[in-house]
Amino acid sequence: MPLIARFHLLLLSSLLVLAAALLPARSARAQGQRQVVQFSGIIATGDSLLGVPGAAVFVPKAGRGTTTNAYGYFSLPVLAGDSIVVRSLGYRNQYVVIPPDYPRQSYSVIVQLKEDATVLPEVRIFPYVTEKDFKRAFLALKLPQERGTATAENLNEQIMRRIFMNAPVTSMANYRQTMQMQQLDQQRKYGTAPNPYSNNPLLNPFSWLQLINQIKNGDFKKKDE
Helix, strand or coil: CCHHHHHHHHHHHHHHHHHHHHHHHHHHHHHHCCCEEEEEEEEEECCCCCECCCCEEEECCCCEEEECCCCCEEEEEEECCCEEEEECCCECCEEEECCCCCCCCEEEEEEEECECCCCCCCCCCCCCCCHHHHHHHHHCCCCCCCCCCHHHHHCCHHHHHHHHHHCCCCHHHHHHHHHHHHHHHHHHHCCCCCCHHHCCHHHCHHHHHHHHHHHHHCHHHHHHC
């Protein structure tokens, strides 16, 4: 066999051995890469299944995420094996884990959030640095005297009476007075007014009943005698 043919055969054999050696490494590296999964779904409340807008859906380790729209829908590309956190103000955090060996390219869920009522502690704001300064300023406070102040003058009995007598009648007061007068006129016509002297006795059934009883009892005969 010529020398050149032997050299080519040796070179081809070396390349085949090198390719056979690198092939398992490449296949192992391809198996070690995690698959990209399109993670989507709806974030809803646990009671009414209404969408929660503005809820945060993120992967803490990767530092990426998204928020839900006005209907609670979201869509986020993740990797198989990622742990996703769902967080919203007023609700407990929910966690979703993509299986490491998940074979498909999409993963859809409906996450129901549970309310988490947190009572915040009371916060008091004072214009003083410390409580001691507040006490010192409060003890040094000088209240104005009652006499000669604007409050005492506004509560004067004569001024209040003058305001009451000169204050114009409002439209609501005029309406109430008109309705009361109409109702009183109706009661006078039918003889049911509060004042018996202003009633019409001819239209009052109780007056007729009293007259009939007086006639039966003979009250008018006794008066004539």
